[in-house]
Amino acid sequence: MSNNPYKLDNLPKIMREVRKAIGFTQFQLGQLLGGKDQRYVSEVENGLSTLTPELCIKWFEVCGAYEHIDLVHYLFRLHPRATAPVDPALNVSPSKALINFMKQTKESLEAAENIALWLANERPGRVEALPMSDLKEILDLGPAIDTLFYALSRSHGLKMQELAEKWTRKALMDQVAMSKQEERQAMLV
DSSP states (O other), rough: OOOOOOGGGGHHHHHHHHHHHHTTTHHHHHHTTTTTTTTHHHHHTTOOSOOOOOHHHHHHHHTOOOHHHHHHHHHHOOTOOOOOOGGGGGGHHHHHHHHHHHHHHHHHHHHHHHHHHHHHHHTOOOOOOOHHHHHHHHHHHHHHHHHHHHHHHHHOOOHHHHHHHHHHHHHHHHSSSSOHHHHHHHHHO
């Protein structure tokens, strides 16, 4: 990963660029970050403060820079499937984002069929390499979904957190979501 264009050291500069792009002063952003002062924001932007994922996510959340939240997940390796963020320029048009999502869905279904055949042909004692190109096609669905939601958020006011909360409530009712801590503990006993 030595040729990786994303580096944690560049994050303070990116945070400054995002703040300036939306027109916040350091004072204004500090207030939105929970009553922080201008000096605090300046220290973050100049790399004089230790960055935490929580701070970076809150910063980009306040700025409406969703792709940069994806960048934080990627840089801090907050999830094993965290990937480099999609270029914000691709997240502007909902119609293009939907067409891309449909294309990625079709390619993912074809990849899933290939993986199903690969799994069906597994034989005891025979080890074959994972079908990485097919798995990549399935992974491509995540950024395609993000692109669609980011575009809808920007153009039509989609409240992504509200959507996620509705999904969570339904998943809990359908018993699809992870069970409560007590129930997980009981299952482990």
